[in-house]
Amino acid sequence: MEKIAKGIPDIKDWGIDADPENDPTYPMKPNRTDEEQNGYTWERSVQQAETVEILKSTERPNLSAVFGTSVPPKGLSGAIRRYAYKNSEGQFSHWLPLLIADRVNVVEGIIDDLKKGKVPNIYAEKGFNAMWKYNRKAAIGMIAANVAAVSALGLFLFRGRIFNEGKSVKKALQNYNM
């Protein structure tokens, strides 16, 4: 140990936790009790009451003794989540619908805000102030991208009108020239 330490930078407490005997190390069950060989038999805490809808993995027989109760499933995203939880964690049909539900939930969140009379300040929520202060280039890029996206959406939505108006102008010019 001392010999090895000679080539080492001056490190306070170098090697104090070295334990060549501890191999293989955590999490290789150093304190293996083999209790799990007896199955699901341990003494459980009191079961927490299910006061809101909890979606349970199909890979366990019950709810865990405690669980979180934040944001129960609801709306379209909730329906997708309920479907996802019918499939085991080993299947993509569990995880991919959950990712889709998360995206649907974002739209639901904006609608919820609007229903409460609150227009979400998406710029502030994205930390635009910090971006403006410390990375102005990215902030301007964000504004430009948003302007471009809104313009593209506007062009798409009103394309018929713009096209028809264009045709009318062309026709008027033709009539004038005649």
Add this chain to the structure above:
Amino acid sequence: MNYRGPGRVRAEEKPMPEILHPEDCIVKVLRSCICGSDLHLYNGNVPDTRVGSTFGHEFVGEVVELGSEVNKLKLGDKVLVPFNIACGKCSFCRQGLYGNCHESNPEATAVGGIFGYSHTAGGYDGGQAEYVRVPYANFGPTVIPEGMDLDDAVMLTDVVPTGYQAAEMGGIQPGDTVVIFGAGPIGIMAAKCSWLFGAGRVIVIDHNEFRLEFVKNYAKCESYNFKSIEDPVQFIKQTTDWLGADVCIDAVGAEAAGSAMQTITGRKTLMQAGSATALFWAINAVKKGGIVSIVGVYGPTGNLVPIGNVLNKGITIRANQASVKRLLPKLIDHVQKGTIKPKALITHRMPLRNVSDAYRIFSDKLDNCIKPILIPPTVKE
């Protein structure tokens, strides 16, 4: 803190948490951190992250309410709360696998309950808040020793144990060369702790110059920018007499940069469970028969990694969420003796109401940010 969608969070009033189980307590938060793994949630990469959730699994606070069966704590105790929720009774907890408790997460068996870490990790609200519900209060929360700085204590809830366990799982033997991918708080702590296990050489790879400079000074290790060395795997081979490192640690996880293909498939299009660049490099840079230790967090689906090389090189992979409660006695001792000085990593202190900006700064690594902490409005500093 209220999650509104990928890249969007805001501060908002929410109802006070309640005791829902006789072994619960309510903690008034005094400090909370944003963790690198919170960014996986923030970027929308973790399935079942619901709009309206409160993140935050690194926090300390004061006990303000106790469930009827809590007898190990009293009102007014200042506690540090391990990020993983563990019952202490199931067969996994009894083996010290406190990150794998079977009685804290009904939604998934692959992971135990974690505060503020999606419904895939149990659906708990987290500690980036003024108050938080803490289950299994007789087992998880640990009274902060007299005289310990709260900034040090909050780093003991995740950063220090995870960095320490990364080195521990590497099975480092005296003289080993250890390569750590990622110079975030966990990578920095893993570098520091690798010396405690007797490493002979510690190398950190990242692409943020300010973090590389920080880790070089803090952990007295070598640090290299993968953008300058071009091919980190070849560089590691070259610098280890063409054999590879004895131990490689992935301290990055799903948000890794460095490979366009991994970034596009893992972060932009979510075709895999995050960008596995660091793990890819770790498997290829470790020597035959070496050990890869993973503490970087990935999603639950799958990733593009060279598993064939794991077989052909005879690599041992060890990975887990940190078993915080198991490590706390030793790590509290290390902090009290000055062996580890965790609060040095804290670069930003921000009011909780500025949580949107705090996430942006940390996520984009602005203003040389390494570790931000959030201070609730109820706390007077």
